[in-house]
Every structure is written in structure tokens, then in C-alpha cells.
Amino acid sequence: MRLDTDPYLSRYALRVTGMSASEIRALFAVASRPEVVSFAGGMPATSALDMEAVEAVVAGVIRDHGALALQYGGGQGRPELRELLLDVMRHEGVPGHADDLIVTVGGQQALELVAKCFIDDGAIVLAEGPTYVGGIGAMASHRAEVRHVPMDDDGMDIDLLEEALAQLAAEGRRAKYVYTIPNHQNPAGVSLSVPRRERLAELAVEHDLLVVEDNPYGLLDFGGRCLPSLRSMIPDRVVYIGTMSKTFAPGVRTGWIAAPGPIRDKLVLLREAADLCPSNLTQMIVERWLATQPWREQIKRFTELYREKADVMLASLEQEMPPGVSWTVPAGAFYIWLTVPAGIDTSDLLAKAVGRRVAYVPGRGFYADGSGGEQMRLCFSYPEVSRIPEGVSRLGELLHDELELVQALFGDHAPSPDRRPGEPASGVGG
Amino acid sequence: MRLDTDPYLSRYALRVTGMSASEIRALFAVASRPEVVSFAGGMPATSALDMEAVEAVVAGVIRDHGALALQYGGGQGRPELRELLLDVMRHEGVPGHADDLIVTVGGQQALELVAKCFIDDGAIVLAEGPTYVGGIGAMASHRAEVRHVPMDDDGMDIDLLEEALAQLAAEGRRAKYVYTIPNHQNPAGVSLSVPRRERLAELAVEHDLLVVEDNPYGLLDFGGRCLPSLRSMIPDRVVYIGTMSKTFAPGVRTGWIAAPGPIRDKLVLLREAADLCPSNLTQMIVERWLATQPWREQIKRFTELYREKADVMLASLEQEMPPGVSWTVPAGAFYIWLTVPAGIDTSDLLAKAVGRRVAYVPGRGFYADGSGGEQMRLCFSYPEVSRIPEGVSRLGELLHDELELVQALFGDHAPSPDRRPGEPASGVGG
Numbered sequence: 001m002r003l004d005t006d007p008y009l010s011r012y013a014l015r016v017t018g019m020s021a022s023e024i025r026a027l028f029a030v031a032s033r034p035e036v037v038s039f040a041g042g043m044p045a046t047s048a049l050d051m052e053a054v055e056a057v058v059a060g061v062i063r064d065h066g067a068l069a070l071q072y073g074g075g076q077g078r079p080e081l082r083e084l085l086l087d088v089m090r091h092e093g094v095p096g097h098a099d100d101l102i103v104t105v106g107g108q109q110a111l112e113l114v115a116k117c118f119i120d121d122g123a124i125v126l127a128e129g130p131t132y133v134g135g136i137g138a139m140a141s142h143r144a145e146v147r148h149v150p151m152d153d154d155g156m157d158i159d160l161l162e163e164a165l166a167q168l169a170a171e172g173r174r175a176k177y178v179y180t181i182p183n184h185q186n187p188a189g190v191s192l193s194v195p196r197r198e199r200l201a202e203l204a205v206e207h208d209l210l211v212v213e214d215n216p217y218g219l220l221d222f223g224g225r226c227l228p229s230l231r232s233m234i235p236d237r238v239v240y241i242g243t244m245s246k247t248f249a250p251g252v253r254t255g256w257i258a259a260p261g262p263i264r265d266k267l268v269l270l271r272e273a274a275d276l277c278p279s280n281l282t283q284m285i286v287e288r289w290l291a292t293q294p295w296r297e298q299i300k301r302f303t304e305l306y307r308e309k310a311d312v313m314l315a316s317l318e319q320e321m322p323p324g325v326s327w328t329v330p331a332g333a334f335y336i337w338l339t340v341p342a343g344i345d346t347s348d349l350l351a352k353a354v355g356r357r358v359a360y361v362p363g364r365g366f367y368a369d370g371s372g373g374e375q376m377r378l379c380f381s382y383p384e385v386s387r388i389p390e391g392v393s394r395l396g397e398l399l400h401d402e403l404e405l406v407q408a409l410f411g412d413h414a415p416s417p418d419r420r421p422g423e424p425a426s427g428v429g430g
Numbered sequence: 431m432r433l434d435t436d437p438y439l440s441r442y443a444l445r446v447t448g449m450s451a452s453e454i455r456a457l458f459a460v461a462s463r464p465e466v467v468s469f470a471g472g473m474p475a476t477s478a479l480d481m482e483a484v485e486a487v488v489a490g491v492i493r494d495h496g497a498l499a500l501q502y503g504g505g506q507g508r509p510e511l512r513e514l515l516l517d518v519m520r521h522e523g524v525p526g527h528a529d530d531l532i533v534t535v536g537g538q539q540a541l542e543l544v545a546k547c548f549i550d551d552g553a554i555v556l557a558e559g560p561t562y563v564g565g566i567g568a569m570a571s572h573r574a575e576v577r578h579v580p581m582d583d584d585g586m587d588i589d590l591l592e593e594a595l596a597q598l599a600a601e602g603r604r605a606k607y608v609y610t611i612p613n614h615q616n617p618a619g620v621s622l623s624v625p626r627r628e629r630l631a632e633l634a635v636e637h638d639l640l641v642v643e644d645n646p647y648g649l650l651d652f653g654g655r656c657l658p659s660l661r662s663m664i665p666d667r668v669v670y671i672g673t674m675s676k677t678f679a680p681g682v683r684t685g686w687i688a689a690p691g692p693i694r695d696k697l698v699l700l701r702e703a704a705d706l707c708p709s710n711l712t713q714m715i716v717e718r719w720l721a722t723q724p725w726r727e728q729i730k731r732f733t734e735l736y737r738e739k740a741d742v743m744l745a746s747l748e749q750e751m752p753p754g755v756s757w758t759v760p761a762g763a764f765y766i767w768l769t770v771p772a773g774i775d776t777s778d779l780l781a782k783a784v785g786r787r788v789a790y791v792p793g794r795g796f797y798a799d800g801s802g803g804e805q806m807r808l809c810f811s812y813p814e815v816s817r818i819p820e821g822v823s824r825l826g827e828l829l830h831d832e833l834e835l836v837q838a839l840f841g842d843h844a845p846s847p848d849r850r851p852g853e854p855a856s857g858v859g860g
Contacts, residue, residue, distance in 0.1 A: 047497040054496060058711075059489040066484060067477040070679035105535060105705040112704045116571070134706060141546070141703040249500035251711040273571040274542045274704065275535040276564060279712060281681040 018347060018364070031354045037391030038359040039378040042186060042334055044246050048305055053293050054249075061284045073280040075272040077103025077256070081283045084290040085256050089242060091296060092218050094229045096240075096258045102267050103278045107216050107243035107255040111138040113267050113274065114212055114239055114257070118176045119144045126164055127179040128156045130337070130366030130375065130428070132186045135179055135214065139368075144176070146368035151428045153328065155192030156180060158199045165207050177210040177239070183227060184217035184333030187366050187377035188428040191331065194227055201233040214241045217333035219299050222307040225331075236260050244286055246333070247299050252282040306333065309380040309388060316389045320396030322403050327378075328428055334381040337363075337428050339374055340399060343406035346376040349398070358394040375428075448777060448794070461784045467821030468789040469808040472616060472764055474676050478735055483723050484679075491714045503710040505702040506694075507533025507686070511713045514720040515686050519672060521726060522648050524659045526670075530688045532697050533708045537646050537673035537685040541568040543697050543704065544642055544669055544687070548606040549574045556594055557609040558586045560767065560796030560805065560858070562616045565609055565644065569798075574606070576798035581858045583758065585622030586610060588629045595637050607640040607669070613657060614647035614763030617796050617807035618858040621761065624657060631663040644671045647763035649729050652737040655761075666690050674716055676763070677729050682712040736763065739810040739818060746819045750826030752833050757808075758858055764811040767793075767858050769804055770829060773836035776806040779828070788824040805858075 019027070031038065061069050076082075082098040089096050104110040111134060119125070119142040127135065129148025139146055149161045161178070168175060180200070182192040192200070204211050213230045231240040243255035257267060271277075289295060310330055317327055317336070324341035338360075340346060347362040363375025380388060449457070461468065491499050506512075512528040519526050534540040541564060549555070549572040557565065559578025569576055579591045591608070598605060610630070612622040622630070634641050643660045661670040673685035687697060701707075719725060740760055747757055747766070754771035768790075770776060777792040793805025810818060 041502070043502055046500040049496070049500060051492060051496040054500070055489050055492040058492055059485050062481060062485040062488055066479070066481040070476040070479060070484070070681035072471070072473055072675075072680040105709075108703075109705040134703070137699075137703040141700060245502075249711075250502040251500035251709055253705065253707075253709040253712075269567075270571060273538075273564070273567040275539040275683070277683075279535075279681055279683040279709070281679075281715075282683075282709060282712065285711075 027351060027354055031359050033357075036354060036357045036359055037383055037387050037394065039380065039383065039391060039395075040359040040361050041382055042379050043382040044250065044302065044334075045305055045381060046249050046251070048301060049249065049298065050293075054289075057288045057293065058285055061281065061288055065284060069281045069284045071280055073277045073283065075277050076268050077101065077278050078280065078283045078287070081254075081287045082256070084287055085242065087290065088219075088244075088247065088295075089258070092215075092226045092229070094215075094218075094231055094240065094242075094258075095235065096231075100258045100261070100264055102257045102259070102264060102271060103283060104255040104257060104271070105253045105275065105278065106245055106250065107214060107241050108134050108138065109271075109274070110241040110243075110255050110257045111135050111212075111214065112141075113270050114177070114241075115139045115142045115144065116270050116274075117263070117266050118210070123176045124168065124173060125177055125179055126161065126175045127368075128181065128185060128188070129369075130187050130363060130372055130377075131179065132181060132214065133361070133365045135181075136366070136368050139179070147175075148367060148369060148371070151185070151188055151190065153190050153428070155182065155185065155190055155196055156200070158196045158203065161200070162203060165203065165209075175209065177212050178204070179212045179214065180230070181214045181216070182218075182230065183215055184220060184330060184335070186217070186333075187335050187361070187363075188337045189328045189330035189333070189335040190337075190428060191227060197228060197230060197233065201230060204234055204237045209237065210239065211237055212239045212241065216241075216243045216246050219247055220303050220306060220334075221332035222303060222310065223331065224303075231258065239263060247302070248286065248289055248295065252286055254278070254282055254286045303332070306381050309383075309385055310336075312385055312388045313378065313380040313392060316392035317396075320393050322396065322400045324403070325399060334379050336378045336380065338376050338378055340376070341403060341406070342374065343410060344399070344402050345373045347373060349402065352402075353395060353398055356394045356398050358391045358398070360395070457781060457784055461789050463787075466784060466787045466789055467813055467817050467824065469810065469813065469821060470789040470791050471812050472809050473812040474680065474732065474764075475735055475811060476679050476681070478731060479679065479728065480723075484719075487718045487723065488715055491711065491718055495714060499711045499714045501710055503707045503713065505707050506698050507531065507708050508710065508713045508717070511684075511717045512686070514717055515672065517720065518649075518674075518677065518725075519688070522645075522656045522659070524645075524648075524661055524670065524672075524688075525665065526661075526688045530691070530694055532687045532689070532694060532701060533713060534685045534687060534701070535683045535705065535708065536675055536680065537644060537671050538564050538568065539701075539704070540671040540673075540685050540687045541565050541642075541644065542571075543700050544607070544671075545569045545572045545574065546700050546704075547693070547696050548640070553606045554598065554603060555607055555609055556591065556605045557798075558611065558615060558618070559799075560617050560793060560802055560807075561609065562611060562644065563791070563795045565611075566796070566798050569609070577605075578797060578799060578801070581615070581618055581620065583620050583858070585612065585615065585620055585626055586630070588626045588633065591630070592633060595633065595639075605639065607642050608634070609642045609644065610660070611644045611646070612648075612660065613645055614650060614760060614765070616647070616763075617765050617791070617793075618767045619758045619760035619763070619765040620767075620858060621657060627658060627660060627663065631660060634664055634667045639667065640669065641667055642669045642671065646671075646673045646676050649677055650733050650736060650764075651762035652733060652740065653761065654733075661688065669693060677732070678716065678719055678725065682716055684708070684712055684716050733762070736811050739813075739815055740766075742815055742818045743808065743810040743822060746822035747826075750823050752826065752830045754833070755829060764809050766808045766810065768806050768808055770806070771833060771836070772804065773840060774829070774832050775803045777803060779832065782832075783825060783828055786824045786828050788821045788828070790825070
């Protein structure tokens with residue numbers, strides 16, 4: 001695991017924590033050593049793929065359709081692929097039509113195109129707090145103002161969303177969209193409950209809202225459950241984002257958007273301006289994977305592996321963490337969101353952690369407003385199962401030592417780096 | 431050849447010609463028929479690749495490095511690939527260092543990232559007139575004002591560039607950058623002469639200008655000549671863009687930017703926001719292609735094929751075109767820029783041309799300001815050699831018929847759709 005090839009612990013994520021470019025470079029240099037156990041990267045376990053099958057797929061694409069696979073394609077993506085992506089959506093109960101789909105360079109390009117389509121200087125977006133660092137990155141690169149809506153174990157707090165909408169109305173302003181990752185959220189590791197989905201859908205109608213439903217993890221539920229998509233509830237108000245990065249492989253850089261017709265048309269034009277067209281080669285590889293390989297079984301294999309890793313990490317956390325540390329309990333996917341006791345700042349702590357050969361992403365990377373100093377994201381999907389207890393143990397020791405230091409310095413009056421008076425802490429794990 | 435998979439004849443290109451969405455759809459439907467000879471798509475002849483070699487390359491990447499190839503990578507692109515891309519640049523005499531390079535999704539993403547980095551609402555860019563439709567698309571999508579500098583057979587007219595700079599100074603404004611395709615320009619098919627490159631470099635220093643040097647075609651010179659790059663003259667003022675799309679294959683969607691350090695750092699952050707990272711898989715395919723295959727010989731093979739096609743098209747044009755039609759004579763790459771007599775509008779003519787089973791891109795697609803109504807781009811790189819005379823003959827007959835109509839209607843006083851009084855026609859082929 002090399003941190004410097006880890007897009008989730010990107011320069012962007014660290015820059016928002018206030019680290020300088022040279023600090024980031026130095027940290028990358030140390031953290032890329034093999035003795036570091038990294039819980040930083042939100043990376044799938046690609047080594048769990050059937051490589052012989054993948055090799056046959058890629059060779060077959062060139063052998064049977066080489067000239068086409070190596071040529072330019074259309075901006076919306078191949079109709080053949082879009083049809084097959086509907087199967088992936090259907091596997092999760094998400095409705096769609098191939099005409100509504102745009103193939104993108106992973107989910108990230110989808111977030112970028114949606115941001116470019118809707119955001120101008122200072123436009124407001126409502127998003128879960130915390131939320132995906134790359135989502136913040138795409139929106140911030142178009143100079144959006146991201147306002148966070150706190151979460152708890154049932155996902156975004158819809159009462160607080162309603163308050164945020166009332167506040168906007170009082171300011172005479174509107175949100176361009178609500179950005180949500182309803183399933184096994186990155187980084188919080190929780191899902192939006194069904195009653196809250198229903199209330200969100202009602203609020204969207206009531207307030208004439210657009211909802212961006214980002215769903216990379218829906219098929220990775222440890223119990224095989226699928227919660228109803230927002231797209232199935234209010235299709236005309238939802239821009240839905242899917243990706244093959246977690247169910248097949250990030251290396252094919254294949255995601256997609258399903259959007260109402262007028263939005264889809266604008267997004268296709270923006271996509272052509274952004275990079276002309278998706279790769280025919282990687283599209284045809286995904287097509288052949290979906291058409292000829294047991295991809296549903298592969299997803300099951302991934303999910304079982306991640307469940308095992310989650311269990312090991314949760315057991316290790318129980319054993320190793322000092323009192324006052326809390327964390328979310330994921331029911332799927334990749335992430336645990338951990339809250340440290342007041343007085344410890346996870347941005348400041350990262351360099352020490354890497355020095356002790358364990359890495360994570362500081363919580364501030366997942367907020368646009370500087371909060372998250374008491375949180376960190378732990379990702380269990382990529383490291384070998386056998387190395388997880390070792391990494392958690394190193395982190396536990398570090399937190400024990402830090403807590404002693406804080407208590408020696410401040411006694412029971414430890415300062416809080418984030419919380420302003422009267423402001424609640426993040427509901428998730430807080 | 432399917433027009434609807436032709437990114438150069440994109441919806442964008444046609445939309446700027448004033449066609450409605452439904453007209454464009456109808457045209458695509460007809461033009462995708464196999465009996466249509468298309469000179470529209472700026473597509474390389476990927477069928478001239480050694481497919482057995484490509485198959486061995488892609489299979490080898492999965493066999494030897496599957497888990498890595500299918501994983502996420504870093505935002506700047508793989509260091510191994512960046513080193514090998516330097517060889518491609520060196521083959522053309524362009525200097526560089528792997529640290530300066532950013533791997534992009536083809537040249538188009540490079541244009542998008544540069545536009546996003548430098549352009550805000552109403553910012554001014556100076557560009558050749560005509561220029562690459564995708565360059566206009568990227569800049570327009572960030573709401574740039576593109577001002578064209580006319581060209582002649584030696585490329586951009588530097589006297590007129592100097593005039594444009596003086597005009598800007600008089601307005602108290604500055605150009606964010608000068609966008610140029612110095613070699614075998616798309617769509618004009620001409621190259622910037624060496625004395626003009628030297629003057630452009632001097633002007634850049636004098637006026638503190640940034641130059642975006644877009645070079646997809648430099649290695650496709652029919653005589654094997656390479657003109658000195660602007661990057662070699664004024665490296666600190668040039669953002670250089672390269673691509674493997676024309677020397678290997680568009681399907682790998684691999685281009686790159688070479689930029690001075692501070693600009694490179696900004697572009698990497700924007701790239702991460704745009705799509706996280708380039709595909710490890712396609713990067714490793716390009717690496718293996720460059721490291722193990724005779725890619726210089728493949729470029730020679732491509733170039734010989736394109737020279738043959740250019741010769742056939744030029745001979746056909748001599749034979750088939752009515753008096754008053756003129757065109758540029760390319761010394762490399764893909765394109766001929768053709769000017770029709772006054773009174774004919776190439777946007778209006780396209781539907782008739784497709785009805786007669788020949789297609790091109792109307793000249794207006796290559797201007798941001800509505801000019802180009804008397805021009806069209808003919809691309810000879812993709813159609814089979816044997817079909818080129820047939821296509822040119824159909825176009826010649828159509829122009830004969832149109833000219834008769836114009837002369838019957840207007841006599842010698844044919845209207846000009848573009849030229850305003852006192853304004854010179856485009857120098858290229860005009």
C-alpha cells in the first residue's frame with residue numbers, strides 16, 4: 001500500500017487539514033514504506049479478483065474488436081455498456097433506462113460534471129457532514145459554498161436538513177442541490193434509514209430540490225440488504241451516480257450518471273468538453289466482464305472479505321482503544337468513522353501516527369468548513385486481514401499516550417479544537 | 431465509420447453551426463450508414479495497428495501486474511509512464527522532465543484542465559482562427575471569450591497577433607493565454623513557420639504571455655521533419671500538451687501536460703477534483719507499448735498511410751472541384767481546410783451532402799465567433815483509401831450544383847455569409 005498512489009488521501013484531503021506542501025511530501029515519503037499499516041486509502045481489494053478471467057476479458061476485447069476498442073467513441077458512452085449497467089442498477093433495485101445514462105471516468109468525474117453543470121461562484125450545496133473528500137473537491141473547485149448537515153447512525157439528520165433549508169429561505173437563497181451518499185457513507189460508514197429517505201424525498205418535492213445520490217457502496221451490504229434508492233422515489237429530482245470501481249475495479253475508471261433528460265443533455269456536452277469520450281477499451285472490458293463473467297458472485301466474494309475485515313477491525317478497536325474513543329459500526333463497504341477525546345487533533349496527530357507505522361485520513365478532509373478535528377476515517381477494505389490488529393494496536397497506543405499528555409497538561413478541562421459554543425458536535429460517533 | 435461515435439463531429443461542433451438538437455439527431459442517423467463516405471471524424475486509422483502485439487501487451491499487463499493495474503493510482507500519473515512519455519517528446523526534440531508531466535485523459539482533458547485553471551467568466555483567450563473545436567468547447571464551457579487570430583499557409587499571422595495584443599492593451603485587458611496548434615493544425619492542416627515561432631516566443635516574453643502549445647500531430651510529418659517546439663524556446667511560458675491518440679490509439683485515452691512547476695501543482699489538484707486519477711490499466715498498457723514495441727516504426731507506418739491518403743484526396747480535389755474552391759495542402763497529419771465560393775454556406779450544405787452520401791465538418795465549428803461559413807474541414811485519415819475519390823467526387827458534384835444555383839439566383843453578386851465590410855476573410859484557403 002503506497003499512500004502516494006492513494007487518491008482518497010490526496011494532496012487535496014491533506015491540504016484542507018492545513019498541512020503545507022512540503023509536510024505532505026514528507027509524510028507521503030514515510031507513509032509509502034511497506035511497514036506502515038495504512039487505513040487511509042479507500043481502495044478495494046483488487047487482488048481478490050479472478051485475474052485469469054480478467055486477462056481473458058481484456059485479451060478477448062482486443063482480439064475480437066481491436067480497431068473499435070482502440071478508437072474514439074461517443075461522448076455519452078457506448079449504448080451496449082449502458083444497457084449492461086442497467087443490470088447492475090437492477091441488481092440493487094434502482095430503476096433506469098439506457099438513454100438516461102452517461103458513462104463517466106469513475107464516480108469522481110460524475111461529481112465534477114454535476115458540479116460544473118449547476119455551480120457558479122458562491123452557489124450553495126447542502127451535503128452530509130462529514131462527506132466524501134472528492135465530492136467536496138469537485139464542488140470547491142467550482143467555488144461552491146458547501147453547508148454540512150450533521151449525521152447520526154441513521155445518516156443525515158433530516159430535521160437539521162429542514163432547518164438548513166429554512167435558514168436558506170430566510171437568507172433569500174436556495175441550494176443548488178443536496179449531495180448525499182445514502183448507503184454505507186464515505187467516510188461515516190452509516191446508511192440513511194428508510195423513514196429518512198422518505199422524508200428527504202418529501203422535502204425535495206416540497207422545496208423543489210435536486211438531489212445528487214452518490215451510490216458507490218450500495219451493493220456491498222454485509223447482510224445482502226438493499227435500501228430503496230432516492231432515484232426510485234423521486235426520479236425527476238435525482239441525479240444518480242454509480243461506479244464499477246468498488247464492484248469490479250477502479251483501474252477501468254468506469255462510473256455513470258443517470259439523470260433526467262434535460263440534465264443528461266447538458267452533462268453530455270460538458271463531458272465532451274472535459275475529455276471528449278470515455279475509453280472504448282475500458283468500456284468494452286467492463287461490458288465483457290458483465291456479459292460473460294459471474295459478476296454477482298464476485299460482488300459477494302468482495303462483500304464477505306470486507307465483512308471479515310470489518311469484524312477484525314471492530315474487535316481490535318474494542319480491545320485497543322482507550323476510554324473516550326468512539327466509532328461507527330458499519331453494515332457494509334469500507335469505512336469506520338472514529339472520534340477521539342477532546343484535546344486531541346487528528347490532523348496534528350497524523351505525522352506521529354505515520355511515525356508509529358499506521359495511517360488514516362484526518363477528519364478535516366471530509367468537511368468544507370474546518371470541522372472534523374476530533375475525527376478520523378479508518379478504511380479496512382485494503383490492508384491484509386492479518387495486519388489490521390497490528391495497525392489498530394499502534395493507533396491505540398498512540399491515543400493512550402496522547403490522552404495522558406492531554407490530561408497532564410489540561411486535567412479535566414481539555415480544549416476542543418472544533419466545537420464553537422452552542423454548536424453540537426457531529427452526530428456520527430461524536 | 432459512424433458519425434455518432436465521432437467526437438470531432440460532436441453535438442457541440444454541430445450546435446455552434448446553429449443546428450437544432452433534432453436536426454443533429456436526424457443527421458447522425460443518416461450519416462452513420464455505411465454508404466456514407468465520412469471526411470468528418472478526426473480519427474486515426476487504428477486498424478493499421480499490429481493487433482497481435484496490442485493483445486499481447488494488454489494481456490501481459492494483467493498477467494504480470496493485475497492487482498495494480500486494476501487499482502486506483504496517483505493524480506499526476508505513473509512515474510514510469512511519465513519517463514517513457516519523455517522519450518516520445520524527445521523523438522520530436524521537445525525537452526522535458528518527468529516531474530513536469532501530468533498524465534491526462536487524452537489531449538482534451540489537458541485543454542479542459544488548463545481552461546479551468548486560468549479562465550473565469552469573460553476571460554480572454556487568443557487562438558488561431560480556425561482552431562480545434564474541442565479547444566473552443568473546453569474554453570467556452572468556462573465562459574471564456576475566444577478571440578481568433580487569422581492564419582495563412584504559414585500558420586497564425588503574428589502581425590495580426592501583435593495587433594490583437596495592442597487592441598487588448600488599449601482596452602486595458604490581457605489575454606489569459608495564447609492557444610496554438612503549431613504542427614499540422616486542426617482544422618487548417620498548416621504549420622507555424624520557424625520565423626513565426628521565433629516571433630511568437632519574443633512576443634510572449636515582451637507581453638508576459640502564457641502560450642498553450644497543443645501538439646497532437648507533430649510526429650505525423652509526411653517528410654519526417656520536426657519543427658522546433660515553443661516549449662524548447664520559452665519553457666517557462668509554455669504549457670505543452672501531448673497525446674498518444676494519434677501515435678498509438680485514442681482508445682487508451684492517454685495524453686499529457688508538461689508545465690512549469692507552480693502551474694503543474696495547480697493542474698494536479700484540479701485533475702484530482704475532475705476524475706481522481708488516470709486509469710492504471712491504460713497507463714500500464716501505454717508503458718508496455720512504449721517499452722516493448724517498435725513504436726517509432728508504427729508512427730512511420732501511420733504517417734506513410736496518411737501521406738498516401740492525403741495524396742489521393744488532393745488529386746481528387748484537383749479533378750473534382752469546381753472553379754472558385756480552394757484548399758490547403760497539408761505536409762502531415764489528418765486535415766485539409768477547404769473554402770467554397772461566396773454564396774454557399776457549409777453549415778446549410780451539410781444535410782444535402784449527407785443526403786449525397788458524403789460528410790464533413792462545417793467550418794463554423796472551428797470558430798467561436800460564427801465565422802467559417804464558407805469553409806469545411808475534410809479529414810482523410812480514417813476512410814479507406816479506395817473510398818476517398820468517391821467521396822470527393824460526391825462533394826464536387828454537390829458544389830457544382832450549388833454554384834449553378836447561386837449563379838442563377840444572384841449572378842455575379844453572390845452574398846457572403848460571414849464577411850462583414852472591411853473585414854478580411856480567413857487567410858487559410860480563403
